[in-house]
Amino acid sequence: MNYQDLTTLGIALGLGLLVGLQRERTDNHMAGVRTFMLISILGVMAGFLAKVYDNPYILPVLGLAIAGMLIMANYIKLKKFDEADVGQTTEVAVLLMFVIGAYLVLGNRIVGVLVGASMAILLYIKEHLHGFIEKLKPKDLSAIMTLVGISLIILPILPDKTFGPFDVLNPRNIWLMVTLIVGISVFGYFIYKFFGRKVGVISNGILGGLISSTATTVSYARKTSEASSISKLAVFVITTASAVSFVRILFEVGVVIPDKFGVIALPIAAVIFVMALICVVLFYFINTEDTKDEEMPEPENPAQFKSALIFGLLYGFILLAVAFTKETFGNNALYIVSIVSGLTDVDAITLSLSQLIKEGSLEASFGWKLILLAGLSNMLFKGIMAIVLGAKSIAKWIAVSFGITIATGLLILWLWPESWYF
Numbered sequence: 553m554n555y556q557d558l559t560t561l562g563i564a565l566g567l568g569l570l571v572g573l574q575r576e577r578t579d580n581h582m583a584g585v586r587t588f589m590l591i592s593i594l595g596v597m598a599g600f601l602a603k604v605y606d607n608p609y610i611l612p613v614l615g616l617a618i619a620g621m622l623i624m625a626n627y628i629k630l631k632k633f634d635e636a637d638v639g640q641t642t643e644v645a646v647l648l649m650f651v652i653g654a655y656l657v658l659g660n661r662i663v664g665v666l667v668g669a670s671m672a673i674l675l676y677i678k679e680h681l682h683g684f685i686e687k688l689k690p691k692d693l694s695a696i697m698t699l700v701g702i703s704l705i706i707l708p709i710l711p712d713k714t715f716g717p718f719d720v721l722n723p724r725n726i727w728l729m730v731t732l733i734v735g736i737s738v739f740g741y742f743i744y745k746f747f748g749r750k751v752g753v754i755s756n757g758i759l760g761g762l763i764s765s766t767a768t769t770v771s772y773a774r775k776t777s778e779a780s781s782i783s784k785l786a787v788f789v790i791t792t793a794s795a796v797s798f799v800r801i802l803f804e805v806g807v808v809i810p811d812k813f814g815v816i817a818l819p820i821a822a823v824i825f826v827m828a829l830i831c832v833v834l835f836y837f838i839n840t841e842d843t844k845d846e847e848m849p850e851p852e853n854p855a856q857f858k859s860a861l862i863f864g865l866l867y868g869f870i871l872l873a874v875a876f877t878k879e880t881f882g883n884n885a886l887y888i889v890s891i892v893s894g895l896t897d898v899d900a901i902t903l904s905l906s907q908l909i910k911e912g913s914l915e916a917s918f919g920w921k922l923i924l925l926a927g928l929s930n931m932l933f934k935g936i937m938a939i940v941l942g943a944k945s946i947a948k949w950i951a952v953s954f955g956i957t958i959a960t961g962l963l964i965l966w967l968w969p970e971s972w973y974f
Contacts (some may be wrong), residue, residue, distance in 0.1 A: 595653020761796020894926030
């Protein structure tokens with residue numbers, strides 16, 4: 553007995569049951585649990601027959617037969633009812649379930665299961681998806697289309713080879729980094745859109761770090777100048793956003809150089825741990841009245857082509873600056889490049905250094921120090937902005953919070969033992 557065939561049949565039944573349950577819960581009269589289970593079995597059997605008899609016509613003939621039955625069912629519905637609800641979702645789901653059943657036999661079972669489960673989830677979240685789409689503003693659609701243009705139109709046509717001095721400028725690689733950063737920001741932005749404006753003080757900090765920790769710092773610092781009573785809350789959100797920006801650094805490193813992630817992750821994770829402790833202490837001191845009805849400021853469109861182009865130019869410039877400095881002045885001079893670059897954009901210097909580590913022109917055991925120093929430099933810049941733009945009451949909290957973090961980071965840079973790399 554071929555137990556693999558029985559397993560395939562069982563998977564098809566399970567997927568048919570899953571999708572059928574969802575369709576029946578929506579009071580769909582076209583197809584329910586039994587119909588979808590039968591369709592999935594039919595797909596499996598069609599696959600078996602096509603495989604055994606080596607006949608490529610069995611699948612399309614049965615598929616056309618199913619399509620014909622669906623057309624006839626809708627025709628009868630239109631004749632029988634004056635206001636018949638004739639859609640296409642269930643019909644497409646039926647055909648897809650038939651194809652999935654056949655693919656479980658003739659193709660990759662894992663792919664078949666993933667497609668079937670994804671279909672069930674898409675059908676289930678239909679109402680939520682429609683509600684989310686109705687909330688989209690023109691700038692939200694602009695963010696989606698810009699991301700699509702950046703990733704699916706521009707990226708594939710760029711040449712995948714190096715140009716210019718020091719042989720470090722690769723147009724496709726540079727634009728891939730642009731796509732990564734814009735994608736992270738858009739992801740955070742749409743989480744904000746999904747959960748709404750009143751997402752809680754902790755979520756404000758997390759989402760702010762995902763979208764832009766610098767923009768979050770500026771927004772909350774300005775809010776304290778209008779209402780100094782929320783100073784502790786603002787410092788908590790700003791510190792949380794900055795901690796998330798370090799997590800974002802680790803994510804970027806993991807994407808670009810996963811094989812060197814262990815060398816870079818541990819010292820930066822130590823800084824994140826200290827920042828997390830600071831956030832816990834700050835949260836303890838926040839008055840509940842301060843957090844009541846506080847909303848996260850509306851973020852700007854995170855996917856603007858102009859911003860993406862500027863980031864790409866900055867990323868390429870830092871690649872050149874690092875290569876030039878390393879060759880002309882040696883590794884120690886790279887500390888200055890990291891400090892200056894981190895003041896403006898920590899993502900660009902992080903990805904530039906990660907790319908050089910990937911290419912082997914920079915050691916990971918030295919690269920993590922430059923990345924961490926850039927992050928600390930960026931924190932210093934944000935701290936100064938918060939003190940300048942915010943109320944006087946925010947200054948001491950920012951000085952303590954950011955001061956402890958920067959001091960910890962500098963101690964890690966100085967004292968971190970090489971034996972702790974993994």
